[in-house]
Each structure stands twice: as C-alpha cells, then as structure tokens.
Amino acid sequence: MNQLLGQAPKTINSGKVECLGLSFEGDAARREHFLTLLAEKLKDPTFRKLDGFPLGTDEAVLAMSDPPYYTACPNPWLADFVKHHGKPYDPSKAYAREPMAIDVSVGKTDPIYKAHSYHTKVPHLAIVPSILHFTEPGDVVLDGFAGSGMTGVAAQWCGTAPATYRHQLEMEWKKAGVAAPKWGARKVVLNDLSPAATFIAANYNLPFDVEAFAKAGKELLAEVERxxxxxxxxxxxxxxxxxxxxxxxxxxxxxxxxxxxxxxxxxxxxxxxxxxxxxxxxxxxxxxxxxxxxxxxxxxxxxxxxxxxxxxxxxxxxxxxxxxxxxxxxxxxxxxxxxxxxxxxxxxxxxxxxxxxxxxxxxxxxxxxxxxxxxxxxxxxxxxxxxxxxxxxxxxxxxxxxxxxxxxxxxxxxxxxxxxxxxxxxxxxxxxxxxxxxxxxxxxxxxxxxxxxxxxxxAGKQDRLSKAFNTFRTQIKTVVVTTGTATAIPIQDESIDYIFTDPPFGENIYYADLNFLVESWHGVTTDAKPEAIIDRFKRKALPEYQHLMQRCFAEYHRVLKPGRWMTVVFSNSRASVWNAIQVALQQAGFVVAEVTALDKVQRSYRQVTSANAVNQDLVISVYKPNGGLEQRLAARGAAPESAWDFVETHLRQLPIAKVKDGVLEFVVERDPRRIYDRMIAWFVRHDLPVPLSAEEFLDGLRTRHLDRDGMVYLTEQVTEYDRKRAQTAQAPQAELFVSDERSAIDWLTDFLRKRPSTYQEIHPDFTVQLGAGWRKHEEKPELSSLLDDSFLRYDGNSDVPSQIHGYLSHSFRDMRGLEKTDPQLKAKAKDRWYAPDPSKAKDLEQRREKALLKEFETYRNAVGRRLKEFRLEVLRTGFKAAWSARDYKTIIGVAQKIPEETLQEDEKLLLWYDQALTRMEASG
Structure with missing residues (x-):
C-alpha cells in the first residue's frame, strides 16, 4: 500500500479556526464547508459563463482549490474577504503620498523568489518598499495580474521581515529623508487568468507545515525510487x-x-x-x-x-x-x-x-x-x-x-x-x-x-524549499486568491487601498500558451479569450490589446479608493505598446504622476520614451483623483477654472525633488508642457473640450504658480525644493530629444531662451538634433519655417528686446552696461532669434494654429486611401479642433489615411482617435 497514504500527517491549525466571521473546529472543517459551497456554485451555469472562467471539470477545479482563500475559478468570497478585512473609504481621513520608484533587480537571488519559477515576476523584495510607502498595516492591496503571487508575498513580508532587513531599509529611508515605515502585514487580493499561476500564488501565500513537508517530500522521492x-x-x-x-x-x-x-x-x-x-x-x-x-x-x-x-x-x-x-x-x-x-x-x-x-x-x-x-x-x-x-x-x-x-x-x-x-x-x-x-x-x-x-x-529543490519557507511564515487570513479576468473582479467599489501590478505587455510572453503544459496536468486550463495580449494567431492586434488593458485599468479604477495610488511595472521595447498603455491608463481615469527607468544609470522619461526606444523596464506611478475633483468638474464643466483645479490637484501628487547620488534630477512631470498633456487627457477622458490653448495654459502657469529650474511648483512646495537645491552643486537639466516637429519647437525654445542666436548659429546644433531618433513617417521641417512660425527675430530698428539684452550683457564683456538703445548693442543683437514673451507668444501660437488647421483641411479633403506626406503637428491640432467640435467622424476618417504605426506610436493622436471611436460607438 502507498506508504504516504497510510500516514497520519501533522496538520496546522488543528484547533478552532476563524474564517470570514465563521468559527470551525479545525482547518479541515473550514475547507470542507467551503468546498461544499463551491461545488454547489460550480453547478450554476451562469457562474461558469463568467469571462475568464477556466476550462476544466468541477472535480478538477475543486481539487486545485482551497476555498475561500483560493479557488481555481472566480472566487465567490472575494467581496466577503474585502468587506471583512478592509476599511470603508473615508473621505475625511487625510492621505497624501508622492510616487515611489522601485528597483526590480532587488531580490532575484532570494530563496523565496527562487522557490518556484514563472515566466516573469517582480521579486517580492522589490515590491515591499512600495507597499510600505503607500499603505499602512491592515490595508488591502490588489494585484489583478498576480502571476506567481509575489505581491502577496511582499505584503506579508511587511509583517514577517527579519530585524536585519527592517533596520537596513529604515536606514536607507532615513538617509533619503523619508520617515520610517509602519511595519505589519497588509491584506492582499491576488487575481490571474491562469490556473497555473494562481496555484503557484496560493502555495506561496497560504500557510503549511514546513517540517511536515520536508518529511513528506523526502518520503515521496524515496517511494518513487523504490x-x-x-x-x-x-x-x-x-x-x-x-x-x-x-x-x-x-x-x-x-x-x-x-x-x-x-x-x-x-x-x-x-x-x-x-x-x-x-x-x-x-x-x-x-x-x-x-x-x-x-x-x-x-x-x-x-x-x-x-x-x-x-x-x-x-x-x-x-x-x-x-x-x-x-x-x-x-x-x-x-x-x-x-x-x-x-x-x-x-x-x-x-x-x-x-x-x-x-x-x-x-x-x-x-x-x-x-x-x-x-x-x-x-x-x-x-x-x-x-x-x-x-x-x-x-x-x-x-x-x-x-x-x-x-x-x-x-x-x-x-x-x-x-x-x-x-x-x-x-x-x-x-x-x-x-x-x-x-x-x-x-x-x-x-x-x-x-x-x-x-x-x-x-532532491536539491526539496531541501531549498524547506529552508526558504522556514524564513517566511505566512498568515492564512491575509491573502485571498482568485482565477479569472482582471476586467471583472467581484469586489466592492472604492474598497482597495493600493494596487501593484505587472501586467502582460504586448506580445512579450504568451502566458496562456506556455501555461498549457502544466495546466494540463491539473486538468484546468486558461480561457485565453480575454487574455490581454498581442497575438496574431488569436487575431489580437495592438488595438485589441489596448482595449483589453483599458478594461482592466477601468476595473482597477473602479475598486481603488479615491486619492490612492497604483504602481504599474512596464517591460516592452515597442513605443507603440508604451503609448497604448498610457492611453489605456488615462482613459480609465488614472493620471500619470511619474515614469521611472529601472536601471542603475537612470535616464529621463523623455529619453526612454523618445522615438521607438523603450528599451528598459519602467515603473509607472498613477493615482486616482479624489472625488472632490470629479464633483467640481461635473459642476463647472469645461471651464478654465476646471483646468486650474486639475493642475493644482496634480501638482500635489508629483514628487517635489528627486536626488540620485547627490545629483538633483529634473522632474519631468513638472515640465509645463507635460502638465498640459495631462490636463488635455483629463478633459478628453471626461468627454469635454479642452478649455485652454497651449499658450493660454502656459501663460496661466507663469502667473498662477512658481517656476524652479523649468519645473512648476505650488507656493507651499517651493521651500522644500529650494532646500534640496541648496544641497546640490548644480541645477537639474531637462533633457530634450527631438523626434518630431513639436519636440523640435520645444528644443528651439529651450535653446533660444538660454542663447538668442542668429540662424547661422542655430543651424549646426539644430541639424545634430535631427538624427536617428526622428519619427519614421514625420516630415522633417525646415529650420527657417519653425523660426518664422514660433519665434521672433530682432531686425535692429527698435530697442533691443530684454531677452537678447540680458543674454548679451551676461555673455559678452564689451556689451555690459549698455542701454537697449545703444548702437553697438543693437548691431550685436541684429538678426538674432529669440523666444517671445507670453503676450506675443500667444499671438504667434494663434497664427500658427490657424495655418495648421488650414493644412489639416487638405488632409481631410485628400482623395485616396493614404496620405503620402503629413505633419504630426497638423494632425494633433486638427484632431484637437475636431474633438472640441465633437466632429468624431473627421478624426476617424483622417486617422484611417495615415499609417497605423504612426497612430500607435503617438500618444496624443492615439488618445483623440480612441476616444472618437468610443463616442461614435456609443452614439450608435
């Protein structure tokens, strides 16, 4: 007879146990009670028709499951778990956090991380600091793409971490000027479409008797050998x-x-x-x-x-x-x-x-x-x-x-x-x-x-598992695991305190395909129909992937408490996939607060996303705006006050200063044009016209908020930034990478603000910028056209403009102390291009926009299936104007005339186009 079957195993929780408010004589009684309920539930045809319900018999699903903590199908007790362990949303309770970057290379050699392999996973030790930063003990954390369950391990580690780890992290935070974390386990909801993944996640996170396993594992191998x-x-x-x-x-x-x-x-x-x-x-x-x-x-x-x-x-x-x-x-x-x-x-x-x-x-x-x-x-x-x-x-x-x-x-x-x-x-x-x-x-x-x-x-694996889990003692009441789609997670609105997620990105990994081998042994396999992936075989291209991700993010937005955060780990080398993720996040209602590269030599947001070069892991920090902002927008509508309300709220969510190795870094999300992009996305998401032009917005920023080194701050934030600035040797520098007409104008603006110059002086540097990073289908503009459209040239007749006067007085000794009317100064200033002051910049912007819209009309009226040549700035301006006029048909019609690659690789165009499609579908 099988010796293993003849044993009287030692079990944990042999005494009375509490589960979701119920009391049982032991863990076996708890399991039997909920398995009986799950067996009844599985006989309900409506339950089995839920999106993402795995393929398998009732017996196979029950064999994998350990309800209510883990089910190899959609978990009927998720809402009960969150209600029992979570805290209702309380708008009166103050909550404020800045974004936080993580390093995904941390912890990849940890024994727990290596306890079970999976196609991709973020180490739990890389997730722990984020959970400590964004939550408090007892808060509920969600990961809808949980994979092998590392988010659950991290949440429990916050309560089980050894003293040496706690001391090390607290010292690092203290050095960075961050308050010590509040230690203690957090509650976790883990979801994944794959039964293979959720089975791994459940076994990582649910407790078991490690000593009994060590004995049983050795006996199993011995019996097989016999x-x-x-x-x-x-x-x-x-x-x-x-x-x-x-x-x-x-x-x-x-x-x-x-x-x-x-x-x-x-x-x-x-x-x-x-x-x-x-x-x-x-x-x-x-x-x-x-x-x-x-x-x-x-x-x-x-x-x-x-x-x-x-x-x-x-x-x-x-x-x-x-x-x-x-x-x-x-x-x-x-x-x-x-x-x-x-x-x-x-x-x-x-x-x-x-x-x-x-x-x-x-x-x-x-x-x-x-x-x-x-x-x-x-x-x-x-x-x-x-x-x-x-x-x-x-x-x-x-x-x-x-x-x-x-x-x-x-x-x-x-x-x-x-x-x-x-x-x-x-x-x-x-x-x-x-x-x-x-x-x-x-x-x-x-x-x-x-x-x-x-x-x-x-044999060696068995020993390593025993040693690994001896250092990590899980608590059964802290984690619940479910198997299903992230587009429909059956928990209450506004019930989750924080989301950490590492979703599938494009066609990097075919999870359902790869998991089929192991899942076949369990007899429960993934329903791949709702899988968020680019898969030509399943006829899922980038648009289908984006819409699936948008539905997942919309579900995240629904369950997350207002004012709370989500961390998204991104790993894909294609800019089009990156743009699809950004648009999906914004359409779901999230606002991006920070994008951080995850390598040792950290590069800026613009660098890692310019052209097609997204060549490293990124961490995207997004927040769900609080209910007050939504209510005020509903009351005011598309008014300028709504735009400034969004800006003030958004600025409060952004990091005030970022210091790396003693060097102050430029906070890209505080760049004025980046803030303008976020504001546009906010209004588009709410199906409202944008109430301010670019120059009106930038002019308003200058009068309403403070500028520090090209970044925008609230009055109450400046003191902290100035303090950090005083501790570093030099001011942070914004890195501008020219890839299209808009970024070329931004580069020229930055260049001419620092150094008003003649055409001959600008041309060599500008030519260098028009290098390999230029967008494939974007027409390269002439420098003279860009200067004529967006900047001013001093003709030598009137007084020297203050922008040029300040530069010459500072840069040339023989120009110092000269009045703006001095002939020598005027001669030196003649033919220099310079960035106009706000009032004149507004006039130039309006003139330029009028010309762009005129050219857009030629695109709209062009005969033929494809435009051979076009300018992104014309498309962006035209789409924006059509959106304000609710002319969704024009947006869709012109979008169909340009290469799909162009549309997918430009976040702004993609946003207008996708929203236009949504509105057209909604109208019938």
Whole structure:
C-alpha cells in the first residue's frame, strides 16, 4: 500500500479556526464547508459563463482549490474577504503620498523568489518598499495580474521581515529623508487568468507545515525510487557495479545529404574538449563537410497507444549517460543493456495521470515553434517513455497525499519537474547542471535533449524549499486568491487601498500558451479569450490589446479608493505598446504622476520614451483623483477654472525633488508642457473640450504658480525644493530629444531662451538634433519655417528686446552696461532669434494654429486611401479642433489615411482617435 497514504500527517491549525466571521473546529472543517459551497456554485451555469472562467471539470477545479482563500475559478468570497478585512473609504481621513520608484533587480537571488519559477515576476523584495510607502498595516492591496503571487508575498513580508532587513531599509529611508515605515502585514487580493499561476500564488501565500513537508517530500522521492528506481540503473564500466543515472543525453538523428548515412548529431558535432557544437564537422560515412542546416531530420513511425494512431516522431538515440556510483560521477555511451532497458520501459502502459489531451491551435506551438515538426501534437508527446513514467508516478504520489494543504504543496513541488523532465530540456554540456535547461518563454525542442532523473531534478529543490519557507511564515487570513479576468473582479467599489501590478505587455510572453503544459496536468486550463495580449494567431492586434488593458485599468479604477495610488511595472521595447498603455491608463481615469527607468544609470522619461526606444523596464506611478475633483468638474464643466483645479490637484501628487547620488534630477512631470498633456487627457477622458490653448495654459502657469529650474511648483512646495537645491552643486537639466516637429519647437525654445542666436548659429546644433531618433513617417521641417512660425527675430530698428539684452550683457564683456538703445548693442543683437514673451507668444501660437488647421483641411479633403506626406503637428491640432467640435467622424476618417504605426506610436493622436471611436460607438 502507498506508504504516504497510510500516514497520519501533522496538520496546522488543528484547533478552532476563524474564517470570514465563521468559527470551525479545525482547518479541515473550514475547507470542507467551503468546498461544499463551491461545488454547489460550480453547478450554476451562469457562474461558469463568467469571462475568464477556466476550462476544466468541477472535480478538477475543486481539487486545485482551497476555498475561500483560493479557488481555481472566480472566487465567490472575494467581496466577503474585502468587506471583512478592509476599511470603508473615508473621505475625511487625510492621505497624501508622492510616487515611489522601485528597483526590480532587488531580490532575484532570494530563496523565496527562487522557490518556484514563472515566466516573469517582480521579486517580492522589490515590491515591499512600495507597499510600505503607500499603505499602512491592515490595508488591502490588489494585484489583478498576480502571476506567481509575489505581491502577496511582499505584503506579508511587511509583517514577517527579519530585524536585519527592517533596520537596513529604515536606514536607507532615513538617509533619503523619508520617515520610517509602519511595519505589519497588509491584506492582499491576488487575481490571474491562469490556473497555473494562481496555484503557484496560493502555495506561496497560504500557510503549511514546513517540517511536515520536508518529511513528506523526502518520503515521496524515496517511494518513487523504490518503485521505479530500476528504470534509472546502469552498469558501471567495470561490468559489475550498478550506478544510478542522473541524466541521459539524447541526440537527434539526421541523414547526410551526400551519402544518406545516419548521423548521431551529438556524437559527430559536439567537440569533446570545448563541449560546444562545431560549425562544421565531417560525415562519419563519406567524410563530406557538413553543417547543421544541411542535415535532414530523420523520423520513425510508432503506434501511439494513447490515441490509437500511428505517428511520426523524430528519430533519437542516447548519446551519453551520466551516472553516479556512490558520490562519484561517471559518463559512458549507452550499451546494449541500456538500450534493452529503454525498450522494456517503452513497452509499459502510459501512467493514468499523464495527460493525453491534444494541444489546441496556439501561437507558441504553431506560429513560432512548429511543434508538429518535433512530433508533438498531444501533451504526452512532450515526454520520453521513462520520463512519462517518472512524472506520472510523482504526480500520483503527490495527488494522493491525505492532508489537503500538504497535498497542494507537494504538487507545487512536483510540478516543477514537468518542464525539466520533458523533451524541452536541452542538453547543455557547458553548464554545471542539466536541471531545467529549457529555453524560457518558448516551446523549443533542440537537437540534444537532457532526460534527467526525478531525484536529479527534485532532491536539491526539496531541501531549498524547506529552508526558504522556514524564513517566511505566512498568515492564512491575509491573502485571498482568485482565477479569472482582471476586467471583472467581484469586489466592492472604492474598497482597495493600493494596487501593484505587472501586467502582460504586448506580445512579450504568451502566458496562456506556455501555461498549457502544466495546466494540463491539473486538468484546468486558461480561457485565453480575454487574455490581454498581442497575438496574431488569436487575431489580437495592438488595438485589441489596448482595449483589453483599458478594461482592466477601468476595473482597477473602479475598486481603488479615491486619492490612492497604483504602481504599474512596464517591460516592452515597442513605443507603440508604451503609448497604448498610457492611453489605456488615462482613459480609465488614472493620471500619470511619474515614469521611472529601472536601471542603475537612470535616464529621463523623455529619453526612454523618445522615438521607438523603450528599451528598459519602467515603473509607472498613477493615482486616482479624489472625488472632490470629479464633483467640481461635473459642476463647472469645461471651464478654465476646471483646468486650474486639475493642475493644482496634480501638482500635489508629483514628487517635489528627486536626488540620485547627490545629483538633483529634473522632474519631468513638472515640465509645463507635460502638465498640459495631462490636463488635455483629463478633459478628453471626461468627454469635454479642452478649455485652454497651449499658450493660454502656459501663460496661466507663469502667473498662477512658481517656476524652479523649468519645473512648476505650488507656493507651499517651493521651500522644500529650494532646500534640496541648496544641497546640490548644480541645477537639474531637462533633457530634450527631438523626434518630431513639436519636440523640435520645444528644443528651439529651450535653446533660444538660454542663447538668442542668429540662424547661422542655430543651424549646426539644430541639424545634430535631427538624427536617428526622428519619427519614421514625420516630415522633417525646415529650420527657417519653425523660426518664422514660433519665434521672433530682432531686425535692429527698435530697442533691443530684454531677452537678447540680458543674454548679451551676461555673455559678452564689451556689451555690459549698455542701454537697449545703444548702437553697438543693437548691431550685436541684429538678426538674432529669440523666444517671445507670453503676450506675443500667444499671438504667434494663434497664427500658427490657424495655418495648421488650414493644412489639416487638405488632409481631410485628400482623395485616396493614404496620405503620402503629413505633419504630426497638423494632425494633433486638427484632431484637437475636431474633438472640441465633437466632429468624431473627421478624426476617424483622417486617422484611417495615415499609417497605423504612426497612430500607435503617438500618444496624443492615439488618445483623440480612441476616444472618437468610443463616442461614435456609443452614439450608435
């Protein structure tokens, strides 16, 4: 009889337990009560029709679940959890925070982080400071794209962190002038579309008896060895001693294009000394010079007993066996006895729990990897016969453990052998270990495969898990996990205190595809229809991705308390995806307060987002404006007072000063034009015309608020900035990167404010700016046209303008002390271009806008499907005017005449266009 099943395991919470206000005699009684309720709920057809409901039988969903704390489907008790543990929104309670950056490289070597792999995850130690900064003990944190549950681990770490960590963080905060955090666990709601992800998250975050697991894990591996250890025996080269196989390196067999002779790729192409595949190698039969692309893969026919069909599979044979005798490792080629053993194993029936389901059409196996070329059309094809026996037995042993909580964690332990035991695991002789040598984020089957024994994969893992979780004691009442779409999270409005989220970005990773392998073993798979992803195979392009993300962010906005924050970790190299995220955030009602690059040499927002160069992880800090701002906007409408109300509210949310390594950095979100962009997005989101032109807005900023080093501040914020400024050697510098006409004007404005210059003096520097970063479809303007449209030139007749007078008096000794009427000064000033004062700038802006709108009319009336040449400034100005006139048809019509790439890579155009589509759809 199964010894594991015969045990009387030690359980935690064996006494009375409280759960959502109910009392139970023990944790088993709690689980049985809620499992019964969940079983009844699963029989409700309406419940099963919820968006994102995973695919699987009632029995499989119940087997994964541990309600009410974790369900492998939408969790019916989410609202109860939040109501029971959370605090209602109280507008009278003061709350104020600045944005906070994090470093996602922190904690990637931590044992807890490494306890279970996942395609991507932000380390919990990188999330902890943000949770401490934005919340207090007992607050409720949400992550709607929870993945492996690191946000939950971080929230609990706030209450379980060791004294050494607390002291280190408090010292860092004190050095930065930040008050010490309030330690204590936070409550957490974790959601993900993938059952594989939520199962990992639940096992990370729900408590279990670590000592009992350590014992059960060792016994599980010992039982597996007793039952199938013979499959991993081999005779030592002395012909007498038995060794235990650690891994077998399998090689793809090819045919020589010259003589058709059979070639064992590993034996012929692998260099014995360097352990690397050679670019060229001779055929062992005809000595022809060969390269891998010239070889033709060989196949063999076999009857697949699971499907009853004859299938074609790549022809492979063992090239090397690595085994141990005692503590000594040895290598040898497979002998006749080894091959006979493999034949005996192949004749065995496939274990009952090995999934044999067909792999559905998906991008990862058809578009990218073409798994059918590798003989993989069903899940069991991922495993060689011996590996199938091993993983099938491991799964059966873990699934049969009597204690429910330890059973789940044993499965959590065993499922980490699935990828590493499959033919996805490559033989990598240059690596120290052959454990889990598969390519991340893709189904790829190499020419050389490492078939590892279960003990080689899991023995060390079991020890590391025990040690890791001994340092991290979870509390069962702090986390609830649900499986479903982030577009519909069944919790109350305005009930969440903080959101930390790392959503899928574009087509970086195909989560549903990749999770299908592990989920097949559970019998519960992802419903990929609502997955937020760019996937040509599923006919999801960038617009579909953006709209899905907008729905997710809108749900975040609904549940977040007013005035509270959300941190979004962004990782994508495409500017179009970055713009889609920004527009989705703004349309959902959030306001961006800071964007921070996550590398050691931190670059500015403009640099990391200019042109198409979003080449590093970013942290986006956004806030949900408080209810007072919304109510005042509803009362006033599109009035200038509403714009200034937004500006004042927004300025209060921005960081006052950013100091890095003793250097004061420019706060990009305090740049006047950035504030104007945020104000526009705010009014567009509320379907209101923008009440101020750019120059009216900039002029108003100068009179209403204070300027410090090109940044805008409220009166009460200036003292703190001045104090920080006095502590640094130099003023922060705004970095301007020219990529289109608007940024070219901004660069010229900055240049001429500092140094009024002649055309000849401007031209060399300006030409340098028009470099590789220029937008692909944007027409490059002439410098003379930009100067004529937006700046003034002194003709030498009237008094020298103060802008030029100040510059010349300061920069040239012989000009000092001269009056504005002095002939010598006038001669020096003649033909210099300069930035006009606000009153004249307004006139120039109006004149320029009139000209832009006139050109926009030519775009609107142009015959043909596509515009061959266009200016982004014309499009932006025209879209804005059409929006104010509620002429959504014009916006959509012109947008269809420009390349989609142009639309997707310009945040402003995308905002107008997407909102116009929404309004047109709403009207019918």
């Amino acid at each position: 039952e199938i250890g013979w499959m991993y025996e081999t005779l030592h080269t002395d012909g007498k001693t038995k060794g235990r196989i650690e891994f077998t390196a399998w090689s793809q067999l090819y045919s020589c294009p010259e003589c058709t002779g059979e070639i064992n790729f590993t034996q012929e192409a692998l260099d014995d000394d360097s352990k690397r595949v050679r670019d060229n190698f001779p055929c062992p039969h005809c000595a022809a010079e060969l390269t891998k692309p010239r070889l033709e893969r060989l196949y063999t026919s076999k009857l697949d007993a699971a499907t009853g069909k004859t299938i074609q599979v790549p022809k492979r044979e063992p090239a090397l066996i690595c085994y141990s005798v005692g503590k000594t490792r040895h290598e040898k080629k497979a002998t006749a006895a080894d091959l006979a053993l493999l034949g005996r194993i192949e004749a065995l029936a496939l274990p009952a729990l090995v999934p044999t389901i067909e792999i559905p059409p998906m991008h990862m196996t058809h578009e990218r990897a073409r798994m059918d070329y590798s003989g993989v059309t069903h899940i069991h094809h991922f495993f060689l016969p011996r590996a199938a026996q091993a993983v099938g037995l491991l799964w059966a042993k873990a699934s049969g453990y009597p204690d429910a909580r330890l059973r789940a964690f044993l499965i959590f332990f065993v499922e980490q052998a699935i990828w590493g035991s499959s033919i996805l695991a490559r033989y990598a002789p240059t690596h120290f270990s052959q454990v889990n040598q598969y390519l991340n984020g893709v189904y790829y089957i190499g020419s050389q495969i490492a078939e590892c024994s279960p003990w080689y994969i899991l």
